[in-house]
Amino acid sequence: MKRIVVAVDFDEEIGDVLEVASGLAKDTGAELSVVHVYPPNPDHILMPPYVYPPVADEDDHEVTLQAQQALVREHVQSLIHKGVKASGYMKPEEKGITKSILAFAEEKEAELIVIGTYRPGRFQRLILGSIAEEVIRRSRIPVLVVPPI
Numbered sequence: 001m002k003r004i005v006v007a008v009d010f011d012e013e014i015g016d017v018l019e020v021a022s023g024l025a026k027d028t029g030a031e032l033s034v035v036h037v038y039p040p041n042p043d044h045i046l047m048p049p050y051v052y053p054p055v056a057d058e059d060d061h062e063v064t065l066q067a068q069q070a071l072v073r074e075h076v077q078s079l080i081h082k083g084v085k086a087s088g089y090m091k092p093e094e095k096g097i098t099k100s101i102l103a104f105a106e107e108k109e110a111e112l113i114v115i116g117t118y119r120p121g122r123f124q125r126l127i128l129g130s131i132a133e134e135v136i137r138r139s140r141i142p143v144l145v146v147p148p149i
Helices: 014-028 042-046 058-081 097-107 122-128 131-138
Strands: 003-007 031-038 086-092 112-116 143-146
Touching (some): 003 014, 003 097, 014 031, 014 143, 031 058, 031 097, 058 086, 086 097, 097 112, 097 131, 112 131, 131 143
Parallel strands (some): 003 031, 003 112, 031 086, 112 143
C-alpha cells in the first residue's frame, strides 16, 4: 500500500482515527494524506451535516478556517514526528462532503480511505445520515471506519 487518505472533522475521535491510520502507514510504508473538508460558505455551516457553532460573518468563517488549518498542521507534524510520511490538506466542500472526500482520494490515487464515526442519536442519524456510511457505499476503494473507542 502506497497512499492512504484520512478524512478528519476535528471531533474527539480524531486521535483514534489518526492512531489507526498511522499504524497502518508504518506497517505498510504508505504515505498519509490527512484531509479536512470544510464548508466554503459561512451560510452552509448552519445546515446539516455541519455541527459548528453559528458563524456571524465572513470574518468569523475565516477565523474558523484558520483554526482548522492550524489543527491539520498540528496533527500532521505529530505524525511526522512519529516517523510517518504525512501531509495535510484543507479542501472546500463541493457537492457534498462524501463526494469531496472521494474526489480527493481519487486525486491522490489512494488505495485506502480511513474515516472516523461517532454515535449520533437516532434522530440525527435519520435526518443527517452518516458520512462514513455514505463513503463506504460510494467508494471504489476500501474504506476503514474507526469507531469511537
